[in-house]
Amino acid sequence: MRIIVHTGKGGVGKTSISAATALRCAELGLRTIVISTDTAHSLADSLEVSIGPEPVRILDNLWAQEVDARYSMDKYWGRIQHWMLSVLSERHVNDIVAEEVTILPGLEEGAHLLWINKYLEEGDFDVLIVDAAPTAETLRLLSLPDTTRWWFQRITSLLRGTSGRLLRPVAKPLIGADLPDAETLDSINGLFDTLDTIREILGDPERSSLRLVVNPERMVIKETQRTYTYLNLYGYAVDAVLCNRVIPDVVTDPYFNAWKEHQAENIAYIGEAFGELPLLQAPMFDDEVGGMPALRRLADALYGEQNPAQVMAREQTHHIEPDGDGGYYLVVPLPFAEKRDLDLYRAADELTLRVGPYRRNIVLPYALWNLKTAGARFEQSRLRIHFVKAESPENQQNPV
Numbered sequence: 577m578r579i580i581v582h583t584g585k586g587g588v589g590k591t592s593i594s595a596a597t598a599l600r601c602a603e604l605g606l607r608t609i610v611i612s613t614d615t616a617h618s619l620a621d622s623l624e625v626s627i628g629p630e631p632v633r634i635l636d637n638l639w640a641q642e643v644d645a646r647y648s649m650d651k652y653w654g655r656i657q658h659w660m661l662s663v664l665s666e667r668h669v670n671d672i673v674a675e676e677v678t679i680l681p682g683l684e685e686g687a688h689l690l691w692i693n694k695y696l697e698e699g700d701f702d703v704l705i706v707d708a709a710p711t712a713e714t715l716r717l718l719s720l721p722d723t724t725r726w727w728f729q730r731i732t733s734l735l736r737g738t739s740g741r742l743l744r745p746v747a748k749p750l751i752g753a754d755l756p757d758a759e760t761l762d763s764i765n766g767l768f769d770t771l772d773t774i775r776e777i778l779g780d781p782e783r784s785s786l787r788l789v790v791n792p793e794r795m796v797i798k799e800t801q802r803t804y805t806y807l808n809l810y811g812y813a814v815d816a817v818l819c820n821r822v823i824p825d826v827v828t829d830p831y832f833n834a835w836k837e838h839q840a841e842n843i844a845y846i847g848e849a850f851g852e853l854p855l856l857q858a859p860m861f862d863d864e865v866g867g868m869p870a871l872r873r874l875a876d877a878l879y880g881e882q883n884p885a886q887v888m889a890r891e892q893t894h895h896i897e898p899d900g901d902g903g904y905y906l907v908v909p910l911p912f913a914e915k916r917d918l919d920l921y922r923a924a925d926e927l928t929l930r931v932g933p934y935r936r937n938i939v940l941p942y943a944l945w946n947l948k949t950a951g952a953r954f955e956q957s958r959l960r961i962h963f964v965k966a967e968s969p970e971n972q973q974n975p976v
Contacts, residue, residue, distance in 0.1 A: 577696055578885045579704045579777065582818070583803065584789035585796050586710035589820040590614075592865040592874060593789055593858070594707035595622040595640075597884045599868065600875040601703045602638035604883055609639040609695065610705040613688035617642040619707055624867040635868075639701075643688045693770050696777065703885045781813035781890050788853075789818045790846065792839040801849045802939045808895050815889040816854045817846060818878060824859040848937045852909075854888045894938055903964040904944060908936070915954045920961070922949050927961070 580597065582590045591612065598610035609631055612619040619642055620627045625634055629644030688709075695704055778784045786807060790800045800817075807814055822843070823836050846855055858877040865874055875884075894908045910918075910931060919930040925945050929936040948966030952959055 577699065577701055577704055577783070579692060579696075579706065579784040580884065581706040581708050581778070581784065581786045582789050583708040583786060584710070585799050588789045588791050588796060589858075589865070590710075590789045591618045591622050591707050592871070593818055593820060593878070594705050595619060596865075596871040596874040596878065598638060598640070598703070598705040599635075599871050600879060601705070601883075601885050602635060604885075605637065606702040606885060607637050607700065608703040608705065609641065609701045610707065611641045611643055611691060612707040613643050614707060614709045622866055622871070641691075643691055689774050690770055692774050692777065775810075779811040779813060781815065781887060784813055785815040785887060786812050787816045787818055788814060788850070789820060791821050792819055792842040792846075794842055794845065797842060797846060797849055798939070801937070804850065805894075805939045805941055813890075814853065815887055816856060817850050819843060819846060819855060819857045821860040822857050845937075848935050849939075851894070851936055852889070852891075896941070896944075899962065899964075901964075903947060903950070903962065906938070906940075906944070906961040906963065908938070908959045908961070910954070910957055910959050918952075918954065918959065920952055920959075929959070 582594045582597070584590055591614070594610055594612075598608045601608040610619065619640060623634060623640055625632070625640070627634075627640045627642055629642060629647055631639040631641045633639050689706075692704065692706070695701055778786070788800050788804060790796050804814060823832055823839055827836070843855075843857075856878050858874055861870070861873065863870065865871065878884075891909060894906060897905045897907060899905055906927070908929065917932045921928045925940050925942075927936075927938045927940065929938065944963050946966070947963035950962040950964045952961040954960075
């Protein structure tokens with residue numbers, strides 16, 4: 577099963593693009609399901625059909641679903657949550673407050689993506705399209721349970737061993753409830769194992785593609801660029817940028833001339849921000865994009881004769897490696913570039929890289945902001961920029 581995840585800033589048109597992509601895949605003969613993991617569901621409005629928390633068949637080869645986070649939480653977290661609620665109820669904690677505080681931070685959002693594993697195991701679909709929450713917050717939260725898991729693994733190992741047998745007789749007088757049973761402890765490990773599986777799937781470019789949806793606006797591009805850097809940091813496979821709502825050339829009213837000029841500049845900036853990633857564009861239509869005919873128009877504009885389910889790019893445009901001594905290397909592929917053509921400048925949270933007449937702008941993750949650039953080496957068509965610890969933050973706009 578191929579998985580395609582659309583993400584980006586809120587309001588850029590991710591839902592319409594997800595629906596249009598799913599429709600195109602289905603009409604190419606691929607059994608396709610499109611799911612919305614955004615809490616503010618609008619997938620049903622885009623498709624102009626009624627859908628719910630379980631898959632609904634829309635057309636031949638096309639199903640849709642607006643994921644219910646509470647259902648997912650009950651399925652994967654319910655057993656341990658019920659135990660925690662019993663402990664808090666003995667402490668006379670308000671029921672509503674207790675239910676809220678027994679959900680790990682980020683777990684409710686991450687539970688949306690547990691459906692990916694379900695459909696992968698069942699094997700009923702060829703393509704899964706995910707209309708993700710804004711700014712890839714759900715995907716980044718998949719990296720957060722590692723710390724929580726470290727604690728839970730130690731607690732569960734303690735409760736399963738000799739210490740657990742000694743503690744069980746005195747647990748109820750001390751905490752007001754019995755210790756969790758083996759099935760409850762197994763459900764915890766099962767949850768984290770499933771999240772690990774999803775993270776592995778999303779990081780495999782042959783199985784999954786993340787696609788960044790933007791509008792030709794500088795603020796939108798900058799935020800999406802930062803998201804892209806973090807997705808690279810976590811190892812997720814991004815294979816395209818989809819630029820939506822470009823004012824078409826047929827619009828000749830002078831009122832839009834300034835807008836069209838700004839959009840042209842910002843589309844050029846997308847090339848600087850995302851390197852060699854394929855850029856697909858869709859125009860601003862003369863009507864709302866809702867219903868099957870409008871979604872087909874959008875799919876035609878984006879993909880033409882192309883199959884959206886195919887992998888559009890396999891190599892990351894940049895990635896970050898630890899150096900083993902507290903620092904990092906930022907590695908940027910630069911095929912066909914010559915060392916003498918390179919020029920690199922550093923700001924606190926950005927790098928500007930010039931290669932001849934071309935320019936790349938790379939937003940740095942927070943972990944690199946206060947590190948000093950200790951030089952750059954050009955090796956095997958890749959630029960390796962070294963970041964090391966420093967006593968004082970790097971000065972603004974200093975050449976590397």
